Amino acid sequence: MGQQPTTERTISVSVNGETYERDVPTARLLVHFLRDDLDLTGTHIGCDTGNCGACTVHVDGAAVKSCMLLAVQADGRKVATVEGLAGDGELTPLQQAFSHAHALQCGYCTPGMLMSAKALLDRNPSPTEEEIRIAIQGNICRCTGYWNIVEAIQDAAGGGT
């Protein structure tokens, strides 16, 4: 099925546990697919060179920048976005920790930041401060200076995500 090059494809992507089948131009970025085709606008765009991390999602459990993936590359994969974190409006300990520590101001970097933090805590429940900073290094924040974000992730560590 993959052999002939095409400019459009039908893809089947699982996002936050729900499977979506859509026709997409092969040139479409995953972040635009999520935001415009699926109306999942929690994932944000902050730059055009893959530096800022506002678009961070999980693909098959790994934190990636969805602005540097084509939608067609997510065909057959499991994607997780910020909308999939809280079940039924019940905030997770990580989300609550962000609020308690005042780790967000404008909230624009927050979805990507949460996804990077979750990816860290999923595999390393007791990270050091350095490990936390490395995990969120690819997420730019212009409001907080990161100090409260690090504190929030420390607070959430060990308490489940």
Next chain:
Amino acid sequence: MTAVEQETTLRKGHIGVSVPRKEDSRLVQGQGVFFDDIKRHNMGYVHFVRSPYAHAKIVSIDVTAALELPGVYGTLTGDEVALQTDPFFQIAAPPGAHVKDYALAVGKVRYVGEAVVAVAAETRERARDAAELVEIDYEPLPVVVDARRALDPDAPVLHEDAGGNMSYTGVWEWGDVDQAFADADHVVRIGELHFDRFNSTPLETDGALVEYNRGTGQWTIYTNNQFPGFAAIMMGPALRCGIDKLRLVTQDIGGGFGNKITSHPQLVALCLLARKLKRPVQWTEWRTDFHQSMSHGNERWFHDVEVAVKADGTLLGFRAKAIDDAGAWLRYEPLGGVIWSQVAPGVYRWRNIKLEFTQVLTNKGPVSPNRGYSRMQHLWLTERIVDIVASELELDPVEIRKRNYVRAEDMPYETPNGCVYDSGDYAKALDIVLDLIGYDTIEERRKEAAARGKLLGFGIGSTLDSGTNNFGQSQLLNPDLQFSGNNEVATVKLDIFGEIVVTLGTTPQGQGHETTAAQVVASIIGCDPDLVTVRVGHDSYWNSHAGFSGTYASQFAVTGLGAVKGAAEELARQMRQLASMVFQCPEEAIELADGFARIKDGPPEAALPFMALGAIPNANNAGFPVDPPQMNARYVYRPPFEVPDKERKFGKLTLTYAMQIHGCVLEIDPETGYYELVDYAAVDDCGTRINPKIVEGQVMGATAHGIGAAIWETFAYDEEGNLLTPNFYDYHVPHALDMPPLKTGAVESPSPFTPLGAKGMGEGGGGAIHCVGAAIQDALRAAGGAVVTDSHNPYHRVWELIRHPERSRATVEVTTR
């Protein structure tokens, strides 16, 4: 990591409590609504075709090929704009007044990235594709990028109508400057200082979704412009429509920092397109477009700086010539030419000051407010020269500051130009910084670092955050302007089911207005902040805004919360009045507490829940001999200002003065010029802290911005006017691994001038820029004694300072009597 030292303050109800933010729940779930999240059926996506030249005539534009692409809805060019709109109002007096600014380039382009044509199509990708098919023929012109050359007789002129590249020039002088220099024991001269060009790069870029209602001629603009009052005043006359035809709506905004004030040209282009194409149109700015074309911070040169000093280190005064580089257009400028004077003496008591201020236009991105707007540049000047004076005269940098700081006992302190510093204790704050950073161990740490081959340095940055502008200062630049004072509007109502609902004219971009406004209302009305709903953002349809509405200039705690307080107090009065009508008792007998209006010390049944009160005027108003109060209060907060004295350039230009003192320790690798911040302390005083955690968050954010600007962030241009740092790849924004450990402290000196004793804060004043430069110079005393003369010190500059200290030293000269 926080050590807080409290002064007495208003501690009523929920004021002063770090109440968790109402905004957080939706934001951590990705349910915030930023403008790009909003969609409309059949909307067109807009892409701007931008100039690749810094200066060129537009010979011809051909959109035919673009229009032929399937899915393209239409285009807009400068010719159409020039026919359908009038040039934007100019704040400047002549010659700046003659600049003709439109929504798209007309006839000429004047900086790389200037928008020339707008293309709308059914998808984002298609609009981008179509933009490539627009054919524009340019005739390149010579370019001027160095502000110091912009007034040379042979300099290329950007705006022929203005006759030259000068937008504003004026002499600002107070006290007796000549006498000060005659009295001086030392005169320290610094040939040239430079405050570099950068901005705050909010993570969300500018943009809007614009709808046009053909039947009523009404535009609805969903956007993230952070000063809708200003935007409407600029857009209405340009579009030749009444201001009420421009409904500006903001919801969540991904950072502003002043950089989202001047998007009105793009908004006008979108308005024209929405009307022309008969469909909603949407535009999201690229990061590269933002870097090239939106809101660069003022770049400023200071020449012939001279400081008059007594032998004991008393600073008598200073004089200097400033050249401010406004870039290619005056969108909020030349206001930068007066706003610096809010802090003319900085934090120091000198009484004799002279600044010759000239602003010029160059073929670079247009300048408009950036966090610390124009005060930061001037405060950097004062800190830098105090540091250089201390260094040259071998005075202790702490002692010279304490000797010359405005003192707590001087407050309220009238500056040489009539501004009034409301309150503060700068020396005490400095002591806290020194304690937090372990100042008494600096020399020991210096030796230890030297043993590892590193040069350690310590630096202080004292700065102010002046808040709540008196727009009358604009008349000091242009006496014909009709702007003065300031305002903000709030409404607070008690609804039919007892809900308390607040609307504001402000446009928060992360400052937590919903939360702090709720805290104030809850304190006054006597209920839990959870019961107070504050509507998100700004909407012109709420009729709760005025000409200066927005969130900028560190004023929300004063103007926004002042309006909220006024409206809440009026509502509280009405609630007590209605309860007294129901219980048939005097108003004084009623108290509001715990969600009830009740008779003080009365029986339990003499209590009305808010829902009962709210129902009466809304649905149950029979049986009252006089009209029951409406439970719907609107209040306009007006700060107490006069129009300043235009002759003397004298008067109260701003209401409050928050202060920050920063200290940092860094280590330089002398072989490469690479350096790292290893310790940092910041102490702030913003008067009453409505929500301490929110205040600290602002201090941290401003510190991070200052660190970025000191070390990595610059809008650097080549000689052809190409921006060399047009995206986050080359314009390095600090990330989590780049930050030093941070210790914070606080002092609370309430302002005697504001409704809550709070001062506006948030911009910060660039403290990190000041202390990092000072620390570099301190470190380099052991390696040639270079002088730091630039606000921006990337590794290559530090290496130059180490390699050729004589070059920077040549700019400083000391004359001793």
Next chain:
Amino acid sequence: MLLREVEYARPSTIEEAIGLLSEHAGARALAGGQTLVNVMKARAASPDVLVDLADLDELRTIAFSADGSWLELGAMVTNTQIVGSSEVDVARPILAEVAATIADVQVRNRGTIGGNVCVNDPTNHHPPLLSALGATFTIRSTSGERTVSADEFFLGVYMTAVGEGELLTKVSVPTRKPGTGDAMTGLTLGRHGTYVTSAAATVGPEGVRVAIGCVDAVPVRATEMEQRLAGGDLSEAAVKAATAGLGAALDPPSDVHASADYRRHLAEVSAVRAVLEAAKRARG
């Protein structure tokens, strides 16, 4: 930020991939996409066809050669894989140490060693490192397979020995012999940032190898320095003296982050530091 229309295919075997790359003149292999997708977003390059290598599992392995003297990394091995690989840790840990400093977690999760070397951006981490280590590069085409040295692989500005219709399949790195130490250092834009100038060095029984990055289109071996240090004196004085003329012989670019002169200077300082650190590690 928005790609031009492009044709996309996702082959299931290496043969199919090479077939697609040969059939379509404007075809490019898509590995991790951490450079290519950005380039396409900026429309600096717009290949007609993207051949996605994601399903080629044979390119994702890390394994020793039969005699154990080489560590073979499939071209699609990601930097995260390298960081977490026990084989790398045993055979040549410098690869993991350097991979851990490339960009950030998200980019490392996708970015591949093959992509990093095939792009051959002068500021990339792997080219100078692999050059110093003496790595080899295996390229497959319709006419077979060949293996080339680093000198033969890195050819010019964004250009490598991988021609049209060809695919890099693996990068082979010599397993570290006893008494060998490796190091890489330089000046970056912020911590773990893009390199402004870099130097990678190997010190071992076979002598010293030093490669400088960011100063030319390809990594530059500091051959004079290597020769001067062949005698075995790796004291600080000797290593510093060995860099005499190194900077002057370079013609590095000038840009907003560094002048040519500054890069020349940084090249010398980084070369010294890389060699001294490698020597220290060689001594154990």
